[in-house]
Amino acid sequence: MPNQVIDAYPKLKRDIIRGIYVPGEKLLMSQLKSRYGCGVGPLREALTRLIGEHLVTGISQRGYRVASMSIAELDAIYDARAELESLLIRLAIERGDDEWEAAVLARAHTLGKVDRVQDGEEMLERWDTRHQALHDAMVAGCHCQPLLQSRAALFDQAQRYRHLWLRQTVFSEQALADKQREHQALLDTILARDARAASQLMREHLMTPVPIIRERLQEQDWI
Amino acid sequence: MPNQVIDAYPKLKRDIIRGIYVPGEKLLMSQLKSRYGCGVGPLREALTRLIGEHLVTGISQRGYRVASMSIAELDAIYDARAELESLLIRLAIERGDDEWEAAVLARAHTLGKVDRVQDGEEMLERWDTRHQALHDAMVAGCHCQPLLQSRAALFDQAQRYRHLWLRQTVFSEQALADKQREHQALLDTILARDARAASQLMREHLMTPVPIIRERLQEQDWI
């Protein structure tokens, strides 16, 4: 694997997820070259990787475009994530050991400690990091690397949509409290080793952002 | 997307799956260039794609290698496939319509018609094609593109292992009959819309090749 690509790939990915580019927008090599400071070779490799993650589309002799977004795709991806994560939490409860339980508890604790008094941006970043860490810890118990990789791939695909939801949630006292309650309920079912209840709660938990994202999406002029 | 890559990528992938290269083998650019008749640019893109599919590994400044194979990975991938396909058949039964049922029945019918009298290689290819078509038809009812893509990715990862099993099974009267019986049982539960039974059978069905593959794997000198 390359050197220059290691630089360009994460930057390009980040820019696409953050919405720097409009979905469907053409990605001109000349522009990318100056923006990311490297030649076409490394760029093509980075773009190839992003095609694999469904964040970019490419047509022979017609270049690359930022993958489009749609409500249909939003529904499909979140449905997939909810079903998969629901499966994973069931497996984790069936397979996880005491260490796993302890790790979940630990992540739940740190997430609960994120302080609302901090600077907004900093808090958003910290809450999101710890939130993801909690969910990672929960499903880690399944001990199935390939399924965890599939989960990560779906998460990446969802990130652009998720981005529309994150701000809205973290900056709302109400939404944050709701999430807190959902996490607590999940944690209870996990510690009780109730696989059926946990997978049900997990599915619902993952689906709650969808209506919010759908609204934000309909506001966009590029849909 | 490129032109030359469209040539090189599937060939390289096919060669890796067919076991032309030894797992762990270094992929020299100079060799690849002459074998696939193109420059390093297209090759690097093809290899990047294959890294995304976990068929190749790459380290900065140290080139590319065919991904290694191991019994641990065999177990992990087949476990993942079994759990995912089991989930998908449940969803398909919950969501599939009459057309879906009909399509499954049709694929089961054509698979049953594969004739043993044909030429061996031709029969193997035909059986495998129709076998995959049956499984594709079964899970298609879930109507969840992202999960079907995850399934396809896991299938690709499994292909090298699956390759070790396929010959053994198709050329054994006994094994083929066993598979036939399993498919019939699956079909019955599907037409009866018994999601619980179907997902159980599906998990078992996907796991049956594992012991056979494990044996073949242990015979290899490169494990």
Place this chain on the structure above:
DNA sequence: CATCACATTATTTTCGAAAGATTAGTGCGT
């Protein structure tokens, strides 16, 4: 005999230019 420094070779990675394809623009004929 082992080990380290140094020089040599082999390999990867990158860039720039040329070739190939597509898109945009122009003018002609109807």
Place this chain on the structure above:
DNA sequence: ACGCACTAATCTTTCGAAAATAATGTGATG
């Protein structure tokens, strides 16, 4: 005014050479 062929400009894709890095071999030293 509209469509079509042709030309010009733009963009993508590829290759070959050069630069950067790693691997190998050699010889001196403890």
